[in-house]
Amino acid sequence: MVVAAQPDRCPRRRRPVRREARPRPPPSGRPPVTTPSYALSFGRVARHPAIIVFAALAVVHLVLVAADTGLSQSVTKALLVPALAVWVVAVGGPRLLVVALFFSWVGDVALEVDGMFLLGMAGFALAHVCFVTWFVRNGALAGLRRRWWVVLVGLVAWAATITALWGPLGDEEPGLRLPILVYSLLLTATAVTAFGVNVLAGVGGALFLLSDTLIALDIAGMSRPEPGGVWVMVTYLAAQVLLSVGMVHTDRVRSSIHDATGDAVHTGGSIR
Structure with a gap:
């Protein structure tokens, strides 16, 4: 007698399939933003010892300039740019x-000595040649093709400034007309090419142009905002900081891309 198999009334329980938990998105619904290790931030820059020293020297110097103390402000002025250079070297x-x-720095020191104005201008002119060279090597021309209006604004600002200064300079310092004409072109080139690479550096270049325009107004015997010496130094120091931070940031970003891909980024020249 064959007995039919009875169905299993107690089937084995299936093991539940474990599903991997999906990461919860942040409350905003966007992926978290992390700052790359190569990128600069205000906090990273401000906490650096060299920048702290630079900021302290800047405050002391501006107070001395406002008080018109003479020799003591020349000493602090000679220490400012070297402190900034220490930061640049420290961060590579x-x-x-x-x-x-x-x-x-050569320009800063020379301008504090009577009769060395042209040497000081030459020092700053060489500095601007370095700035323009670096910006062109790092893609300024390509950037300016997208921001063509920056070139137009720069040329208009240069022409307007020279037109306003030309007559008064002829009355006060006719021998400085040509040097100021050439130097102002270099200043404008720095501001324009900087905007082609990095907006922060571009603002720095524009402030450099403003600072030296205030000096030129004084040479030409024209009125300028008071206290004139303080405004010259505020705009100058801000210009050097913004140019330096903008250039260092751009250099680090381009270097990180080069390291990640193994191929040099084509920028019309060397990165550094």
Whole structure:
């Protein structure tokens, strides 16, 4: 007698399939934003010892300039750019930036000595040659094809400034007309090419142009905002900081891309 198999009334329980938990998105619904290790941030820059020293020297110097103390302000002025250069070297900034800061220091020191104005202008002119060279090597021309209006604004600003200064300079310092004409072109070139690479550096270049325009107004015997010496130094120091931070940041970003891909980024020349 064959007995039919009875169905299993107690089937085995299936093991539940474990599903991997999906990461919860942040409350905003966007992926978290992390700052790359190569990128600069305000906090990273501000906490660096060399920048702290630079900021302290800047405050002391501006107070001395406002008080018109003479020799003591010359000493603090001679220490400012070297402190900024120490930061650039410490973070591995571009070599051309270090050279530009050196020539800026030469200009700072020379302008504090009577009869050395042209030497000081020459020092700053060489600094601007370094700035323009670095910006062109790092894609300024390509950037300006997208921001063509920057070139137009720069040329209009240069022409307007020279037109306003030309007559008064002829009355006060006719021998400085040609040097100021050439130097102002270099200043404008720095501001324009900087905008082609990095907006922060571009603002720095524009402030450099403003600072030296205030000096030119004084030479030409024209009115300028008071206290004139304080405004000259505020705009100058801000210009050097913004140019330096903008150039270092751009250099680090381009270097990180180069390291990641193994191929040099084509920027019309060397990165550094």
